[in-house]
Amino acid sequence: MCDFAHDGEREDDMDLIHEAGAAPDKADIRSYFDPASGTLDRRVFADEAVYKLEMQNIFARAWNFMCHESQIPNIGDYFINYIGEDQVIVVRDKQGEVQVLLNTCRHRGNALCRAEQGNAKSFVCSYHGWNYDLNGDLIGVPGLTSYYHKDLDKSKWGLAKAAQVDHFHGFYFATLDPDAPSLHDYLGEVGRIGLGLLVANGDVVIVDGVQKNVIDCNWKIAVDNLFDWYHVQYSHASAGIAGFMDIAAILHPNNQMVMFGEYGHAISGPVIPLDKQAEIDAISDEDKLKMAADMFDNERGPVPPPRVSFAKELLGPVGMRCMGHPNIFPNLWVSTNGTQLSLRLPRGPFETEIWWFTVLPKAMPEEIRKKQILFNAHLFGPAGMLEQDDGENWSQSTRASRGVKARSYRHNMSMGLGHDDVLTDNSTVSRVETKISEHAQRWLYRNWTDWLTADSWAELKANHAPLPKGRV
Amino acid sequence: MSQAVATPARASGVDALPIQKRMELQYEIEQLLYAEAAMIDGRRYREWLDLWTEDCTYWMPIRRTVTLSDIDREFTRRGDMSFYDDDKKSLTMRVAKMESGSSWSEDPPSRTRHIVSNVRILSTEGDEIEIEAAFLLYRSRLNTEESSWVGRRVDRLRRVDGELRICAREIYLDQTLIRATNMSTLF
Numbered sequence: 001m002c003d004f005a006h007d008g009e010r011e012d013d014m015d016l017i018h019e020a021g022a023a024p025d026k027a028d029i030r031s032y033f034d035p036a037s038g039t040l041d042r043r044v045f046a047d048e049a050v051y052k053l054e055m056q057n058i059f060a061r062a063w064n065f066m067c068h069e070s071q072i073p074n075i076g077d078y079f080i081n082y083i084g085e086d087q088v089i090v091v092r093d094k095q096g097e098v099q100v101l102l103n104t105c106r107h108r109g110n111a112l113c114r115a116e117q118g119n120a121k122s123f124v125c126s127y128h129g130w131n132y133d134l135n136g137d138l139i140g141v142p143g144l145t146s147y148y149h150k151d152l153d154k155s156k157w158g159l160a161k162a163a164q165v166d167h168f169h170g171f172y173f174a175t176l177d178p179d180a181p182s183l184h185d186y187l188g189e190v191g192r193i194g195l196g197l198l199v200a201n202g203d204v205v206i207v208d209g210v211q212k213n214v215i216d217c218n219w220k221i222a223v224d225n226l227f228d229w230y231h232v233q234y235s236h237a238s239a240g241i242a243g244f245m246d247i248a249a250i251l252h253p254n255n256q257m258v259m260f261g262e263y264g265h266a267i268s269g270p271v272i273p274l275d276k277q278a279e280i281d282a283i284s285d286e287d288k289l290k291m292a293a294d295m296f297d298n299e300r301g302p303v304p305p306p307r308v309s310f311a312k313e314l315l316g317p318v319g320m321r322c323m324g325h326p327n328i329f330p331n332l333w334v335s336t337n338g339t340q341l342s343l344r345l346p347r348g349p350f351e352t353e354i355w356w357f358t359v360l361p362k363a364m365p366e367e368i369r370k371k372q373i374l375f376n377a378h379l380f381g382p383a384g385m386l387e388q389d390d391g392e393n394w395s396q397s398t399r400a401s402r403g404v405k406a407r408s409y410r411h412n413m414s415m416g417l418g419h420d421d422v423l424t425d426n427s428t429v430s431r432v433e434t435k436i437s438e439h440a441q442r443w444l445y446r447n448w449t450d451w452l453t454a455d456s457w458a459e460l461k462a463n464h465a466p467l468p469k470g471r472v
Numbered sequence: 473m474s475q476a477v478a479t480p481a482r483a484s485g486v487d488a489l490p491i492q493k494r495m496e497l498q499y500e501i502e503q504l505l506y507a508e509a510a511m512i513d514g515r516r517y518r519e520w521l522d523l524w525t526e527d528c529t530y531w532m533p534i535r536r537t538v539t540l541s542d543i544d545r546e547f548t549r550r551g552d553m554s555f556y557d558d559d560k561k562s563l564t565m566r567v568a569k570m571e572s573g574s575s576w577s578e579d580p581p582s583r584t585r586h587i588v589s590n591v592r593i594l595s596t597e598g599d600e601i602e603i604e605a606a607f608l609l610y611r612s613r614l615n616t617e618e619s620s621w622v623g624r625r626v627d628r629l630r631r632v633d634g635e636l637r638i639c640a641r642e643i644y645l646d647q648t649l650i651r652a653t654n655m656s657t658l659f
Contacts (some may be wrong), residue, residue, distance in 0.1 A: 104550050116648065118542040209534040209553030213650035216617075238575035242568035353649070374557055382533075383555045383655040385569060388577040391653035397618075 013434060023049045026453045033445040038414030038438065040445055045218035046401035050452075051349040058330050058451045059084030061177045061460070062263075063186045065332045065343060066090040066100060068359065069170040076119045076134060082345050083176055088162065089113050089123070090172060093134040100162035100174040101136045107157075123159075132159050134284065168192070169199045179457035187220060190261025193319035194326025197338035200311035201361040207373055207427040211356040211381035217394035218401070219346040220448070222354065225323045225332045225390065226342075227268035227440035229256060230415065237386040244378065245301035251436075257324060258439040260422075260430040261467050263460075264447030265322040268440035269324025269435055277321050296371040304337040318427045327440075329447065340376055350398055356381050413438040413445075420461055422468050429466035439472060485596030494593070501603055501629065502591050504636050509586035512658050517567040520658070521560075525630055525639040529556040532643040532659065547644065555655065556643070566658070577656035583612045584657050594626075600639070601629045609655055619652035621645055621659070 024047070031052075044050055060083065067090050075081040076381040078091040087103040089112065103111050105125040112123040112132065122139065123132040131140030134157035143151060162174035166183035173183050180186060187195065200206060215222065225231065233247055240247035250270075257271035272280065283291075285308045292305035293370065304323065312320050326334040333342040339360060345353040358376045360369055380387045400406045416437030422433055432439055446465050454460035486494060504523075509519040524530075532555040533547040548554055558566070570578045590606035608620045628640040643659045 115538045115542065116536050118538050118545075207553050209548035211534060211553060211555060211650075212648070213652060213654070215653050234574075235576065238569045238572040241572040241574065242565045244565050244569070258595050356553075368569070370551065373553065377554050377557050378562060381555060382652060385565065388569075388654040388656040389575065392577045395653050 021055070028069045028451050029053075030449060033442075033449050034410075035442060035446050038417045038442050039410035039412055041410055042401040042407040044445075044448075045221060045398050046349055046407060048349060050356055051346070053452050054346070055084040055285075057454065058448070059346070060086070061175070061180065061451070061457060062330055063164075063166075063173040063175045063180060063183050063328075064330075065328065065341070066165075066172040066174050068204070068206045068357070069098070069167065071117070072098065074119065076121055078113060078118060078120060080113055080116045080338075083162070083174065084346065086176070087111065088174065090174075091120070091134050095133070095135070098165055098167070098172050099135050100165050101132075102160040102162075104160070105130055106138065106159065112159075120133045130276075137160055168195050170204070171195060171198065177457055181457070181461070186263065188262040188265060190259045190326070191265040191328050193259070193315050193322065193429070194261075194265060194267055194328055194334050196311075196314040196319060197322070197326065197334050198341070198359050200307050200314060200338055201364070202310070203362045204359045205362055207358040207360060209358075211354075213354055213382040213391075214347065215352050215354055215391045215395055217348055217352050217391070217398040218349055219352040220429045220444075221394045221397050222344040222352050222390075223327060223331055223333070224413075224441045224444055226327055226335070226393065227258075227266060227444070228438075229253070229269055229436045230438070231393070235389050238389065242385065244385040245461075252323075253436045255433075256436055257318075257431055257433045257456060258437060258443075259318070259321060259322070259324075260439075260443050261297075261329075262467060263464060264329035264444055264451070265327065266329075266440040266443050267322055267324045267326040268437075269322075272321040272323060281309075285309055293365065293368060295368070296375065302371075302375055316427070316429070318429045318431065327444070329444075330451075336376055336379060339372055340380065342380065350402075352394075354382075354387075394461065413441045417442070418471060424469075430469070432472060443468075486593045486601075497596075497601070498591070498593060500636060501593065501601070504629070504638075505588045505591060505605060508638070509588050513584050513586055515581060517570060517658070518534075521564060521567055523638050524560055524563065525632065525637045526560050528560050528563070528638060529640045530556055530563055530643075532556040532645065533642070534646055535648050537648045555650075576659075577654050580614065582657055585610045599631045601631075601636075602619050603629060607659070609657065609659060611652075613653075617653065621647065621652075621655075623647075623659075625653070625659070 032044050042452055043390045064083045066081050071079050074130040075092055075094055078089050081088055081090055087105045089101045089102065093099050103113055105112055105127065107130050108127055110125050110127040112125055122134060125381060129142040130138060133139045138154040138157045141152060141154060144152060162176040163176055164180060165172065165174045201310065229251060232251060236247055239245060254271035255271050255273055256269060259267040283306060287307045288308050295305050296302045307320060329344050339358060341357040341359060343355040347353055359371060360372060378385055416434060416439055420432040420434045423433060450464040451460060454463060508520065510522055534553055534555060535547050538546050569575045587608040588605050592604050594602040594604055604624060604626045607623060607625055611619045623643060623645040626642040627638055629636045630639045
């Protein structure tokens with residue numbers, strides 16, 4: 001017998017008859033994640049109405065990663081990406097500026113670019129031939145005189161554009177919301193440290209080839225997993241047994257740091273202990289570069305080389321010690337010690353496209369570059385020695401959120417709750433240094449709640465979680 | 473020219489052979505490919521590894537949807553990102569992973585079927601033969617997951633002690649976005 005039909009021993013039992021697809025109100029949304037117990041209602045993974053709100057209140061509002069400048073170096077180069085379910089063309093226009101244009105003709109909505117990357121002189125719609133300049137201006141309409149009687153103002157029918165476009169060291173982002181704060185302020189210190197890991201060894205280029213696959217999972221399951229150093233030893237045990245890498249050696253379970261960033265950014269994972277960092281600081285940059293040359297020769301797997309002193313300006317003293325995984329809210333993971341980026345693109349509540357970019361310093365010696373590319377190809381992506389198993393877990397977790405009974409049981413992400421104090425040393429970065437924990441997952445869903453319950457950027461700015469202080 | 477386009481058989485080696493010899497070679501190659509498919513589909517991975525030479529390479533580039541004007545950039549190139557860029561050591565690791573008892577993507581194991589066809593001998597040179605084949609790899613996983621991959625394989629075969637071995641494989645998928653949770657199987 002199902003006990004939930006009984007006389008309401010749990011207050012939220014009535015939620016089980018909540019009509020699927022009905023828009024949740026703000027009280028509903030606030031009930032999904034409970035910061036006091038660290039538990040999460042599984043409806044966040046399975047409810048169409050929640051998903052629609054996410055598209056509106058998170059993706060259409062946030063700064064979304066588009067591409068790196070090295071992917072579109074020449075005038076007319078374009079790369080197709082998404083802001084939520086809005087497909088966009090990221091293109092270098094005739095002035096050399098990067099434009100983010102909605103990939104939909106203003107006439108009847110057809111996609112202008114049907115390739116996923118390439119070079120164009122202009123964007124001509126394959127339906128009726130409307131022609132747009134690289135900056136989105138409508139420059140040609142077949143039959144403007146003969147059929148439209150010149151009664152169409154081309155200046156009013158240019159392509160829709162992102163409200164703001166900006167970049168961080170060549171990594172381009174866009175937002176559809178004109179009221180969004182600047183990219184710099186949006187990222188905040190933790191977001192800038194997270195992206196800073198990509199350029200900590202100097203200017204970078206994206207290696208040609210973005211791996212793309214679709215996993216039957218909710219996008220948030222993929223995102224919260226990147227903070228999760230608890231699953232590594234079990235989910236990825238087979239990669240260790242097979243000799244791909246020493247899983248235990250990368251974990252550092254008792255030397256973990258979680259950094260909390262405004263608006264939901266976070267970094268979670270190993271931290272270099274202070275005494276060890278002092279030893280690293282004593283090494284000359286010249287010797288550090290020599291160590292970089294040997295990073296793949298360790299029999300236990302690659303050992304990330306110590307960062308050169310140049311990185312300190314970018315990362316700060318705390319960021320220099322960070323070996324963890326940053327997520328730029330909502331869906332950009334900086335991975336593999338700053339040599340990979342993974343985008344998790346929602347495709348409905350039950351599907352997520354996973355895109356992998358490999359990012360390498362321009363100055364990286366050819367021999368190391370070759371080894372890093374091979375390592376990255378073997379590590380992640382659909383055939384990766386680690387990621388093969390992640391997809392299976394995420395898709396089964398998502399699937400279980402669909403069952404009427406199963407979804408009445410909340411996810412538990414309480415690990416470490418109430419056991420750590422936010423450090424109040426000289427650093428301005430709100431953080432804990434602790435063991436493996438689920439602080440970052442809780443921070444993610446707490447901020448997710450703020451985004452979903454705010455009706456505008458003004459409201460989000462006024463009502464979002466302050467950086468944690470004291471005991472967390 | 474795009475690598476998706478079937479290579480015209482070059483007038484080297486094989487064309488000089490009498491028809492009887494060519495048929496025998498064609499038969500031998502087809503039997504090797506069918507036996508190989510049976511090994512993977514029968515989960516006899518160690519036997520499958522033995523088909524590969526010690527210096528072998530196994531490569532699947534990333535394919536992109538591009539316009540005809542950009543068609544030379546349809547596939548990533550050697551040295552850039554790929555889905556597989558393997559040698560004997562990493563292929564052996566993939567097999568060891570499947571045997572580990574904790575390879576969740578393959579335990580319960582997938583059910584696969586490799587349909588190999590359109591086998592053509594492209595060239596012969598010394599001990600090596602270059603061939604191409606079309607394949608359809610169907611995978612059924614758990615109760616409801618189905619994936620299929622279709623594409624073209626270009627193999628280099630080498631005669632070692634009288635037996636044909638595979639010394640290189642290039643796998644050109646006909647999909648761009650991989651519509652599958654993972655690629656935990658062998659192509």
